[in-house]
Amino acid sequence: MTTLNDAWGAIRACLESSFYFHGIKKIVGLAGLDTTRIAHIDEKPAADGSSKRPTKGVLMSGIDQVYAEMDEDKRRRFVVIAAEEIVKQRPDVQPQLEEYLSRLGWQWLDDTLVPVNLFDAADLAELPAEPRAELIKAAQRFRDGDLSGAISAACAAVDTVTSSIYRDAGLGDPGRASFQERCNCSLEAREVISETQKQGSL
Incomplete structure (x- = not known):
């Protein structure tokens, strides 16, 4: 099962490879990480009077520790906002982020982080905007655990599509039909049912 911890692995890799030390701190702070917990991981005076900074690896390990102590809701917000900030601040990093995410079961669609197994991005691209x-x-x-909200939004998408088909095919007022009736009539109008039956008889 795809988890947000998997997505964090991809986001973490992009942070470490594509951002400077303080840029990483800025992004994780914007994403909700308590930066006071990693404040000690910074430049310190060396014996010769110069400044010595820990490696990014040390910083990322500190971030991992704070991340591991977050509750599930906070982790979810942290991962999503961190990904958004990476793309916002370094649009050139987006292809790399998308590649890393896809290997771990996630995808970046319209500035939103969603599991790969929910949608085929190519099919989604063919749909009208609404x-x-x-x-x-x-x-x-669904990603955020709001199942009733996910169902409502999915039904709203179906309502939009069936209303458009009713209008284009002259099927009457979609508001006077039940949800199931609207779906069935729309499928018939697009000859989806008959085409499926033909394929099944082959």
Whole structure:
């Protein structure tokens, strides 16, 4: 099962490879990590009077420790916001982030982090803007554990599509039909049912 801990692995790798020391601190702070917990991991005066900074590896280990102590809700917000900040501050890093995420079962769709197994990005790209946005919202709510909200958003996407089909096919007022009736009539209008039956008889 895909978990947010998997996504953190991808985000962590991008932070360490693509950002400077204090840039990493800035992003994790914006994402909700208590930076006072890693305040000691910073430049310190050396014996010769110069400044000595810990490696990024030491910093990331400190961040990992604080992350491990977060509750599930806080981890979820932290991971999502950290990914958003990476893309916002370094758009050139997005392809690398997407590659890392996809290996671990996650994808970046319309600035939203969602599990790969929920949608095929290619299929989603073919949808009109409104139902696409509703489906991504459904995926986001599902990711966040809001199952009723996810169902509501998914139903809103179906409502939008069926209303459009009713209008284009002249099927009447979709508001007077039940949800199931609207779906069935829309599928028939697009000849999806008959096409599926033909394929099943082959």
